[in-house]
Amino acid sequence: MKNKVITIVCSILIICAVICFSYIIINSMIKSKQPTQKEPEPTVPTTTPEIVDREERGKNINVNSRIGVELKELIKYSDIYSNDIIDELDEKGISSKFKLLVSLDKIYRKQEYQEYLQYSEEYNSTYITPENMNKVINSTFKDTSITDKKVDEILDFSDESKVYIVIPRGFPTGTIGYTLEIPYQITEYPDRAELLAYRVYITKNIEMNEAESSVNIKLFYDKSKSILALNIENDQEFNENTQIDYIKSKIDDNVLDTKILQTVKYTFTKVDSQYRLSGFENNIK
Numbered sequence: 001m002k003n004k005v006i007t008i009v010c011s012i013l014i015i016c017a018v019i020c021f022s023y024i025i026i027n028s029m030i031k032s033k034q035p036t037q038k039e040p041e042p043t044v045p046t047t048t049p050e051i052v053d054r055e056e057r058g059k060n061i062n063v064n065s066r067i068g069v070e071l072k073e074l075i076k077y078s079d080i081y082s083n084d085i086i087d088e089l090d091e092k093g094i095s096s097k098f099k100l101l102v103s104l105d106k107i108y109r110k111q112e113y114q115e116y117l118q119y120s121e122e123y124n125s126t127y128i129t130p131e132n133m134n135k136v137i138n139s140t141f142k143d144t145s146i147t148d149k150k151v152d153e154i155l156d157f158s159d160e161s162k163v164y165i166v167i168p169r170g171f172p173t174g175t176i177g178y179t180l181e182i183p184y185q186i187t188e189y190p191d192r193a194e195l196l197a198y199r200v201y202i203t204k205n206i207e208m209n210e211a212e213s214s215v216n217i218k219l220f221y222d223k224s225k226s227i228l229a230l231n232i233e234n235d236q237e238f239n240e241n242t243q244i245d246y247i248k249s250k251i252d253d254n255v256l257d258t259k260i261l262q263t264v265k266y267t268f269t270k271v272d273s274q275y276r277l278s279g280f281e282n283n284i285k
Contacts, residue, residue, distance in 0.1 A: 058187035058194070067275070071195050072183050074140055074277050075266055079178040079240055080169065081105040084154060086179045086199075093280055094141065096148040100155055103136040104128070104166065117166075128164040142269045142278035175205045177225075181264065182247050193268045193275055196284065198261040200247055201225055219247070221260045229256050 061067050077085050081101060088098045107113040107128060116132040119125070137144050149157035149164070156165040181197040201220040207213060217232040218225075230250060232238050238246050250256050267279030 056189065058189040061186040061188050061193070063183050063186055067188065067193070068183070068186050071186060071193060071266070071268055071275060074268070074275070075181055075183070075195070075197070076109075076244075077102070077179075077181075078105050078109050079176075081154075082178040082180070084151075086181075089280055090282055094143065094277065096146045097151050099137050099141055099144075099146060100133070100149070100151055100164075102140060103133055104155055104164075106136050106140070107132075120165075122161075123158075123165050125168055126166045127158075127161075128166070130162065130164065133164055139274075140277055142271055142276040175203055177201070177203045179223075180244060180247065182244055182251065184248070184251070191269070192278070195266045195268070197264050197266070198251065198256075198258065199264055200229065200256075200261070202243075219256075221257075221262070227260065229260075 063072065081104070085098065085101045085105065088095060088101060092098065107116050113132075113136060116128055116136070117126045118128070120127050134144070134146075137146070154167055156167060157163070158165055180200045180202060182200060183195055183197045185196040187194045201223055203218045203220070203225060205216040205218075207215075217238055218228060219230040219232070221227040221229050247256070251258060251261075262282075263284040265281040265284045266277060267281075268275040269278040270276070
């Protein structure tokens with residue numbers, strides 16, 4: 001009886017051992033078939049890139065290059081209208097009157113616009129149609145709007161005939177004054193171009209008699225003409241066609257002090273691949 005009990009107990013233990021062993025083998029086989037799971041990689045915190053302010057850089061343009069010539073022509077004013085143009089520019093910026101004055105000056109000065117001038121016996125003066133005036137304005141300025149159509153003592157507008165009437169000016173004698181802008185630096189940016197110019201104020205004294213005439217020219221640093229820059233007695237090399245280059249040569253030769261000369265800045269914006277005047281700043285240093 002005792003042996004029988006021992007045999008039963010041993011059989012039970014063997015069965016339990018077989019079951020346990022089988023469980024371990026099966027469990028191991030199941031784990032070996034499961035894909036190995038990688039440990040999650042540590043999360044790298046996302047940071048917003050730091051915005052670095054960079055100084056805007058432009059490209060220097062030669063003042064005598066194609067672009068330079070184009071920009072200089074936009075701010076070239078004849079002697080007879082230069083004071084009126086620049087006074088309006090200094091006081092009110094690129095105003096309607098400034099646009100009209102510049103356009104009127106171009107019509108008189110440039111051969112391509114001469115046909116825009118027409119004479120009327122009714123006004124005893126020349127006149128310009130709004131259509132032709134607008135053509136010149138559109139070729140010069142970015143903002144082509146006009147809110148004021150008259151310029152005192154220079155340009156009138158007939159509400160009846162709807163034309164601009166040029167008020168005649170006599171031939172200048174005695175002492176006359178005018179202002180010149182002398183471009184010296186042009187910088188081109190992706191969206192604009194900027195032109196720096198020195199400003200020179202000029203008086204021209206014309207004396208005429210039956211025998212001969214004489215001209216004395218003085219260049220001043222300031223508008224009040226209290227600081228003399230240069231005295232020119234030979235006007236043969238200083239006329240409306242050569243005076244800008246003449247003054248530029250005196251600046252390059254250090255005859256004129258650039259530390260005293262007034263500096264202005266014109267800004268141009270491209271419109272249909274052509275530059276148009278869009279901004280102005282005075283007293284740039």
